[in-house]
Amino acid sequence: MKAIAINGSARTGGNTEALLEKSLAVLADGGIEGEMVRLSEKSVKPCTACGSCFKTKDNRCAVQDDAFQQIYDAMRDADIILLGSPVYFGSATANLTALMDRAGYVGRANGNVFSRKLGGPVTVARRAGQNFTLAQIMFWFMIMDMVVPGSSYWNVGFGRAIGDIKEDTEALETVTHFAENLVWLAKKIGE
Numbered sequence: 001m002k003a004i005a006i007n008g009s010a011r012t013g014g015n016t017e018a019l020l021e022k023s024l025a026v027l028a029d030g031g032i033e034g035e036m037v038r039l040s041e042k043s044v045k046p047c048t049a050c051g052s053c054f055k056t057k058d059n060r061c062a063v064q065d066d067a068f069q070q071i072y073d074a075m076r077d078a079d080i081i082l083l084g085s086p087v088y089f090g091s092a093t094a095n096l097t098a099l100m101d102r103a104g105y106v107g108r109a110n111g112n113v114f115s116r117k118l119g120g121p122v123t124v125a126r127r128a129g130q131n132f133t134l135a136q137i138m139f140w141f142m143i144m145d146m147v148v149p150g151s152s153y154w155n156v157g158f159g160r161a162i163g164d165i166k167e168d169t170e171a172l173e174t175v176t177h178f179a180e181n182l183v184w185l186a187k188k189i190g191e
């Protein structure tokens, strides 16, 4: 079993990343290795709706950039996909949305490659928009035919400056239990 956590924040090492790191640490305790992908360090261009992926059906996107194909291949390779985003004006970041659009389209063009993988969303905001953004990312998981476990609360956190999230103990507990549920599910599936 392998996990990938994708942080849609423009900031490296921020609050979203801290919640994703916590999730990866719990997965590692449960014997599931994982890697963090930071979109702050990549440049994923948006989907151009060229439809090329539905013609070639080769798991490739015709839009050229320095990041998409590598991330998409890693997502395909993973059994668990975590998507995290800070709230930017009430929604997920443009970087994460670009990735979801392209990975979603290429994945669906190739027989729903994410079908029955496990995963889930994580969001952080200073004040408001976490639930909307969580739902926005959930729509992607649902249409990808993926399986998302629950937790003791929604996977949302509060924080503005980098590190603020460490004060949000409920958010840390929520993502901890979420990741424990992923480990539980992964073991059940393997039985």
Ligand SMILES: Cc1cc2nc3c(=O)[nH]c(=O)nc-3n(C[C@H](O)[C@H](O)[C@H](O)COP(=O)(O)O)c2cc1C
Pocket (backbone or CB within 6 Å): 009, 010, 011, 013, 014, 015, 016, 017, 085, 086, 087, 088, 089, 090, 091, 124, 125, 126, 127, 128, 129, 158, 159, 160, 161, 162
């Ligand atoms: C462009 C931009 C838009 C933002 N919009 C919102 C917002 O709509 N609601 C909110 O509560 N916080 C908003 N924030 C604050 C971030 O969500 C908050 O600082 C969060 O902790 C950033 O997460 P990160 O550390 O993972 O980057 C915004 C920040 C930026 C840079």
